[in-house]
Amino acid sequence: MNYHKFQKYRKEFFLAAFLYLIIFSGQLLYDSIPDEIYAVSGQEEGICFSSVPVTVEKVQETIPVFHNINQTKDFTLTCKFLNWIPVKEVSVHVVEPDYVIPSGIPIGIYTKTKGVLIIGTGKVTAADGLTYDPADQIVRSGDYITAVNGTAISEKEELVNFVNQCGGQPLILGILRDEAVIEVKIDPIILEDGSYKIGIWVRDDMAGVGTMTYVKKDLEYGALGHPVSDADTGSMIELSGGTVYQTQIVGIVKGENGSPGELTGIIDYKEKYCLGDIKENTKTGIYGTVNQIPEGMKESYAEVCMKQDIQKGSAYILSSLDGTMRQYQIEIDDIDFNNKEENKGILFHVTDEKLLNETGGIVQGMSGSPILQDGKIIGAVTHVFVSDATKGYGVFIEKMMEH
16 A cells, blocks of 8 residues: 555544544533423523533423423523534423422332232142143243233232132133233143142232332322332332331441442331322332321421532432431432433432441432432432442432422
């Protein structure tokens, strides 16, 4: 290859690399700007995205569209790079200021599944001495059995009764799978003792410990910041109902790098310890209504802060680990407006020495602990880094307030 050809190819290479860098940077900038935001009435003229190098310009007003939080009007912003290159349009929903009581109290969570949840299948040794897998390729983990032979069921005991009384005849199972209802046929296996099995592992309820995030004036609450999921299937639970209870934290397993810690609590299921119900299980938490302001909560309201108003830097977590409500210092490292996972918009790390000494950072059971900044509630703790217990994610409070 002669010198001139080398120069030509080198220029083409650098030009291609430069164009790729421009496209990549443009896409990165586009993705860092939210598709839509809420803005508090009276503050909409001062909207800016401090973490993104763009200016904003109001370009269009639209007719009112009413959302779950009080809606007044909508308009559109154009975001420009270097004050002249249009990058993205953002839909703005103007709302009245909203206030909630930040909670931080630990709660016991009891849920009933919508049908009987299949957590796995297994092999069965039959009366003939051979091993069978009657449910293999017929049902799968995460399915819900909602009926047997046309009769609705909601508890595993009902399923067991149908199997015991089948007389060896095939069973038709009504299955809820990915929001669709299907029917499958399964042949029970007779065992040496004359009983029958279908090789399915199931459960119809579950319990755990989490943290309540907030309570509204009308006593509606939000908690957890992430869904109640099954530990075996990893899927979000379809609920038929549930209850939240007072709980007492009796132990803390400290988190370490590679091993997340956890809070251990005692749940007393007596009626007098019932705090309220669970109406919804969603990607951003559980929601319902409490009977009254739970004991241990200070009835002090905080304004709901919109995501574009959150600043990198100092904030704190409100949580009760030993029966005393405390504020624990954290540092917000990043704010991701368009994270595909709704409950990972806030990235932070723990700086509070007391919390680091007690728990090692964020531990299981702290999910739902409210995050506050400048006296406003901005989100809730949702996840801990398995590789680093001092780091965690939070969900924007406005995402929780949509429910």
